[in-house]
Amino acid sequence: MTMLEEPITIVSARVDGADVELPAGSTVLEACREAGADLPTLCYGPTMTAANACRVCMVEVEGSRTLVPSCSRKLDEGMEIWTGSERAVHSRRLVMELLASASELDRAGPDLERWMGEARARPGRFGPPEPATPRVPPDPGHHHPPNTFAASVAEPPKIEDELYVRDYSRCILCYRCVDACGVEHQNTFAIAVAGRGFDARISTEFDVTLPESACVYCGNCIAVCPTGALAGRIEWDMRGQGTWDESSQEVTRTVCSYCGVGCNLDLHVQEGRIVSVTSPHDHDVTLGNLCIKGRFGWMYVDSGRGV
Amino acid sequence: MEDTDLIVMWGSNAREAHPIFFHHVLKALNNGARMFAVDPRRTSSARWADVWLGIDVGSDIALSNTLAREIIHAGLHHREFITHATTGFDEYAESVEPWTLQRGEEVTGVPRDAIRQLAHEYGGAPTAQLCWTLGITEHHNATDNVLALINLALLTGHVGRYGSGLVPLRGQNNVQGGGDMGALPNRLPCFHDVADAELRGKFEEVWGCSIPGEPGKHISLMHEAMDAGELRALYVIGENPLQSEADARAMQRRLSGLDFMVVQDLFLTATAELADVVLPAAGWGEVDGTFTSSERRVQRVRKAIDPPGDARDDIEWISLVARALGHDWPTPSAEEVWNEVRSLSWMHEGMTYERLDEHGGLQWPCPSVDHPGTLFLHGRLWEEDTGPKARFSVVEWFPPVDALSAEFPLRLTTGRRLDSYNTGVQSGRYPSPRRIHGVLDLSPEDAGEIGVAEGETVKVVSRRGSLEAPVRIDRSLRPGLAFMAVHFPDDTDVNQLTIDAWDPKSGTAEFKATAVRIESQVGAPTGSVRRGQGHRSGHT
Numbered sequence: 001m002t003m004l005e006e007p008i009t010i011v012s013a014r015v016d017g018a019d020v021e022l023p024a025g026s027t028v029l030e031a032c033r034e035a036g037a038d039l040p041t042l043c044y045g046p047t048m049t050a051a052n053a054c055r056v057c058m059v060e061v062e063g064s065r066t067l068v069p070s071c072s073r074k075l076d077e078g079m080e081i082w083t084g085s086e087r088a089v090h091s092r093r094l095v096m097e098l099l100a101s102a103s104e105l106d107r108a109g110p111d112l113e114r115w116m117g118e119a120r121a122r123p124g125r126f127g128p129p130e131p132a133t134p135r136v137p138p139d140p141g142h143h144h145p146p147n148t149f150a151a152s153v154a155e156p157p158k159i160e161d162e163l164y165v166r167d168y169s170r171c172i173l174c175y176r177c178v179d180a181c182g183v184e185h186q187n188t189f190a191i192a193v194a195g196r197g198f199d200a201r202i203s204t205e206f207d208v209t210l211p212e213s214a215c216v217y218c219g220n221c222i223a224v225c226p227t228g229a230l231a232g233r234i235e236w237d238m239r240g241q242g243t244w245d246e247s248s249q250e251v252t253r254t255v256c257s258y259c260g261v262g263c264n265l266d267l268h269v270q271e272g273r274i275v276s277v278t279s280p281h282d283h284d285v286t287l288g289n290l291c292i293k294g295r296f297g298w299m300y301v302d303s304g305r306g307v
Numbered sequence: 308m309e310d311t312d313l314i315v316m317w318g319s320n321a322r323e324a325h326p327i328f329f330h331h332v333l334k335a336l337n338n339g340a341r342m343f344a345v346d347p348r349r350t351s352s353a354r355w356a357d358v359w360l361g362i363d364v365g366s367d368i369a370l371s372n373t374l375a376r377e378i379i380h381a382g383l384h385h386r387e388f389i390t391h392a393t394t395g396f397d398e399y400a401e402s403v404e405p406w407t408l409q410r411g412e413e414v415t416g417v418p419r420d421a422i423r424q425l426a427h428e429y430g431g432a433p434t435a436q437l438c439w440t441l442g443i444t445e446h447h448n449a450t451d452n453v454l455a456l457i458n459l460a461l462l463t464g465h466v467g468r469y470g471s472g473l474v475p476l477r478g479q480n481n482v483q484g485g486g487d488m489g490a491l492p493n494r495l496p497c498f499h500d501v502a503d504a505e506l507r508g509k510f511e512e513v514w515g516c517s518i519p520g521e522p523g524k525h526i527s528l529m530h531e532a533m534d535a536g537e538l539r540a541l542y543v544i545g546e547n548p549l550q551s552e553a554d555a556r557a558m559q560r561r562l563s564g565l566d567f568m569v570v571q572d573l574f575l576t577a578t579a580e581l582a583d584v585v586l587p588a589a590g591w592g593e594v595d596g597t598f599t600s601s602e603r604r605v606q607r608v609r610k611a612i613d614p615p616g617d618a619r620d621d622i623e624w625i626s627l628v629a630r631a632l633g634h635d636w637p638t639p640s641a642e643e644v645w646n647e648v649r650s651l652s653w654m655h656e657g658m659t660y661e662r663l664d665e666h667g668g669l670q671w672p673c674p675s676v677d678h679p680g681t682l683f684l685h686g687r688l689w690e691e692d693t694g695p696k697a698r699f700s701v702v703e704w705f706p707p708v709d710a711l712s713a714e715f716p717l718r719l720t721t722g723r724r725l726d727s728y729n730t731g732v733q734s735g736r737y738p739s740p741r742r743i744h745g746v747l748d749l750s751p752e753d754a755g756e757i758g759v760a761e762g763e764t765v766k767v768v769s770r771r772g773s774l775e776a777p778v779r780i781d782r783s784l785r786p787g788l789a790f791m792a793v794h795f796p797d798d799t800d801v802n803q804l805t806i807d808a809w810d811p812k813s814g815t816a817e818f819k820a821t822a823v824r825i826e827s828q829v830g831a832p833t834g835s836v837r838r839g840q841g842h843r844s845g846h847t
Contacts, residue, residue, distance in 0.1 A: 217741055260483060262602070274592065305618070
């Protein structure tokens with residue numbers, strides 16, 4: 001039996017003066033990338049509904065009073081988009097400066113480094129970051145006394161088991177982990193945003209440790225974290241020891257050895273050892289998601305085999 | 308799955324046993340689908356259901372027949388489909404006629420209103436998926452259980468259409484592929500019957516040998532042959548039967564009594580400890596090949612690292628053993644083996660390694676290199692020319708073999724937990740923060756009646772053996788039902804208790820239904836639960 005596909009409508013628009021044509025329902029971001037514009041993104045993930053949280057992908061759209069978040073705005077017929085206007089560039093630069101001054105972003109990957117360089121972002125101009133101390137909620141009604149540090153979300157990393165590390169010094173509150181744990185993928189709802197304003201942070205229920213929480217250790221939050229705030233323990237420890245070397249890692253695609261669902265796994269191998277397992281976001285069985293067995297259960301391979 | 312209107316999860320705790328499949332169920336629920344769970348336990352899957360039918364272990368056929376009668380009496384059966392695509396309806400309708408809602412409730416323990424609701428919603432839904440796992444198949448009447456579910460799909464036309472189907476969830480990465488390759492006693496690759504001389508001839512020509520026309524033995528028949536002293540030598544590849552088979556004491560006797568046993572495995576398993584020869588195998592991550600998933604999707608698995616020490620690929624071991632036995636076998640690559648499969652199995656013919664890469668796997672049947680693979684089966688039943696019609700099966704209900712009694716009043720069932728897998732040979736080797744080690748799960752009511760608290764060690768006794776285990780109170784259990792996971796045979800070997808009664812059609816043992824009693828102080832036969840199943844109502 002064949003299914004009748006819905007006819008595809010094409011939408012025409014202009015990006016930085018160049019004509020683009022995309023299927024209806026595409027986003028402004030997709031149109032910009034189609035036109036070759038290298039727009040930064042952080043909270044955007046291809047398998048998830050846009051969270052509209054980070055604001056690093058803003059562009060100018062003619063006729064729109066405010067700048068437009070390109071990741072979520074749908075492309076309209078005849079739209080005239082400018083990615084490089086002074087207003088858009090200034091906005092993206094300031095947002096990246098504020099995020100990078102408040103959060104440690106050295107594990108956010110080479111793309112962000114490039115985007116910040118191109119935008120000439122200087123997060124250091126707000127002063128050196130605050131040292132990492134346990135975060136305490138502010139006294140209601142009182143402001144922090146001014147100091148020489150840039151306000152930051154720095155706090156000691158949470159290492160509570162053998163599988164995960166949560167280092168919220170690197171968190172930009174993009175909501176991707178919350179959405180992946182929640183209704184977008186896992187539907188476990190083990191984490192949410194607690195607190196308001198600058199005190200907002202990702203938290204388990206009542207801020208209990210991860211083993212005490214509802215977490216099922218699928219690692220689907222790690223899979224979508226754009227800044228390395230959430231990491232597998234092996235990767236975290238190797239980075240701490242200075243032995244994590246992504247450029248030397250080979251990635252081999254295979255299928256999980258446990259149940260019969262057929263989840264695709266990417267094995268990241270460094271110096272002959274598996275150091276991390278992920279799933280491709282573009283495979284329709286997993287959409288990048290796994291369960292605890294798929295993401296961590298492979299360790300038997302490397303467990304000093306008895307035979 | 309995402310686009311269906313109704314999902315029935317029957318004897319399946321997919322939230323824990325098939326978590327990424329359950330993501331697709333959740334998408335359907337978030338799209339507005341209704342869900343019914345049929346399970347003795349109110350599992351983490353059942354908690355997502357609109358209605359949970361807390362069924363007594365082993366009464367699935369009774370429930371299915373009751374649902375069928377209600378669907379027919381309400382006029383919700385799909386008359387056009389039944390006439391067009393099926394045979395045997397009249398006889399089937401007559402066979403379910405005694406299964407009134409009242410009788411169904413008495414036998415299954417499910418309130419009649421809940422049975423009626425499932426019947427009406429399943430019968431009335433535009434599309435519906437009926438999914439099951441080992442809760443259906445690990446019984447002495449496993450095949451009849453499956454036939455009873457197939458009957459429901461034929462009755463309502465919920466098969467062979469987009470969004471409607473029968474969904475058996477395979478428990479292991481490649482159990483589907485094993486069957487497809489003919490790792491069944493009566494089948495050759497592509498499910499060709501060994502009794503068919505013409506089909507057999509095709510394989511004999513390629514393999515250069517003669518193939519016996521009579522079926523071999525499935526595992527339960529092998530057990531009987533070992534008991535009778537007819538089967539004297541065993542070659543075990545990637546299995547741990549000492550701990551995975553029902554009635555572990557009988558297995559110990561059988562395996563110890565063999566003249567010769569070879570075990571080929573990644574680890575020195577409990578079974579391997581009994582072997583005369585152990586061949587160290589290379590495993591997942593270290594070898595190339597394919598796995599076939601529950602949805603008939605053949606996907607490539609690839610070597611990423613070198614195996615440790617002397618471990619070798621299974622293909623190489625098998626070739627070496629064949630050569631040692633005097634046969635001139637080469638050691639083919641995984642792709643060469645696969646291409647031989649393609650040359651002999653029409654349903655795999657279009658699946659070159661290149662195409663499997665390109666498409667992220669292909670679903671059989673895929674008979675030619677320009678064929679896109681097959682999303683779902685049995686669509687032919689809706690076409691003008693249906694081909695062979697689908698047959699209704701008259702199935703009778705029989706209770707579990709291990710009957711409850713005054714001496715053994717509690718029903719013990721088994722299953723998996725989220726982070727673990729089978730006998731734990733693989734899953735026991737990573738540091739899961741979610742691990743629940745070997746425990747006996749009891750309902751709060753039964754624990755109260757026996758007078759045991761969480762963490763207290765009790766003795767669990769069946770007609771075959773006994774073990775000691777700490778108690779864990781589990782509110783997902785109804786009174787009269789206990790649960791143990793199968794993952795920790797070194798601490799709590801649940802197969803000391805299980806019965807090796809097996810289904811004559813499939814050879815599967817009845818892991819799901821054991822009669823036990825609990826002794827609260829180890830060694831003292833006091834305070835055992837007297838309550839049996841089947842005398843309650845009102846648990847939805």
